[in-house]
Amino acid sequence: MLSRASFVVFLPCFLAFSGGSMLAQTPVGTPSQPAQQLVADVIYNELHDRASDSFWAYRSIRVSGPQDIVRVQVETTEGPIFRVLEDHGAPLNPTEQRKEEQRLQDLVQRPGAMARTKQEHEQDEERLKKVMELLPNAFLFEYNGASEGERVQISFRPNPAFVPQGYEARVVHALGGTVTVNQRLKRMVDMDGRVMERVDFGYGILGHVEKDGTFEIHRQQVSDTHWKTDLVEVHIQGKVLLFKNVTKDQRESRSDFRAVPHDISLIAAKGLLDQSGQQTGHEQNLARVSGGSR
Numbered sequence: 001m002l003s004r005a006s007f008v009v010f011l012p013c014f015l016a017f018s019g020g021s022m023l024a025q026t027p028v029g030t031p032s033q034p035a036q037q038l039v040a041d042v043i044y045n046e047l048h049d050r051a052s053d054s055f056w057a058y059r060s061i062r063v064s065g066p067q068d069i070v071r072v073q074v075e076t077t078e079g080p081i082f083r084v085l086e087d088h089g090a091p092l093n094p095t096e097q098r099k100e101e102q103r104l105q106d107l108v109q110r111p112g113a114m115a116r117t118k119q120e121h122e123q124d125e126e127r128l129k130k131v132m133e134l135l136p137n138a139f140l141f142e143y144n145g146a147s148e149g150e151r152v153q154i155s156f157r158p159n160p161a162f163v164p165q166g167y168e169a170r171v172v173h174a175l176g177g178t179v180t181v182n183q184r185l186k187r188m189v190d191m192d193g194r195v196m197e198r199v200d201f202g203y204g205i206l207g208h209v210e211k212d213g214t215f216e217i218h219r220q221q222v223s224d225t226h227w228k229t230d231l232v233e234v235h236i237q238g239k240v241l242l243f244k245n246v247t248k249d250q251r252e253s254r255s256d257f258r259a260v261p262h263d264i265s266l267i268a269a270k271g272l273l274d275q276s277g278q279q280t281g282h283e284q285n286l287a288r289v290s291g292g293s294r
Helices: 035-049 094-109 115-138 167-173 266-292
Strands: 055-064 067-073 081-087 140-145 151-158 175-182 187-195 199-201 205-209 214-221 227-236 236-240 248-260
Touching: 035 115, 035 140, 035 151, 035 175, 035 187, 055 167, 067 266, 081 094, 081 266, 094 266, 115 167, 140 175, 167 199, 167 205, 187 205, 187 227
Parallel strands: none
Antiparallel strands: 055 067, 055 248, 067 081, 140 151, 151 175, 175 187, 187 214, 199 205, 205 236, 214 227, 227 248
């Protein structure tokens, strides 16, 4: 229940942790450039965001298989650290709270305890970068109707001239759908799509990804210069390398974004998690008192 969730290997979660900035911009109105170039500019902005030191605290509701939890999370240079507040709609009981506190104490106090989390986070970031670099060439983009204010919707489909190399590139190349872009800031607002055809690896012997898997990503502007993903929903089925089940049935929504110092320590991050836990407990107590007085 309390273990760190694994990183989804497909495009939706590759894009899920992108930050935000205001780099190249274009006027509002009828798009003044081909859709292919606008998307390339959006990806350019996303890739350059990877180098920025922008860390945030937020609340998330994560439903994945049997897991259904509410947690608060803080991003740090050592990787993300989180505290679980609720499990299946109920606050943690005293025993679960003690286990969660011990887990966090171990991460903060034991040397090297965050090493695996940091390594996985860095690997995810590098994988994200490589996949995002594929997008302008892997898809054909065209405008899907007129723009609505700052936003314009663009459809995408596999580019038949693109030759994918490796498992991830082949899965990415099988996707199709729409992406909504803020054309003035050149930022991605929403991406919605599906797996257009079944992807077989080694003629299906080494694995496959089923047709019609779906995904959705939504992002919001959290400051003048930053955007964060506030929804990731993925429903994909398949297996890779004979035994690894890559089926994903997952939804995570995020809210209450707050910027934290780029040099925040693990101790300070845990302090923020503790405050959120105490506030949640106080609110639950008030709710019980209010309910009992009726």
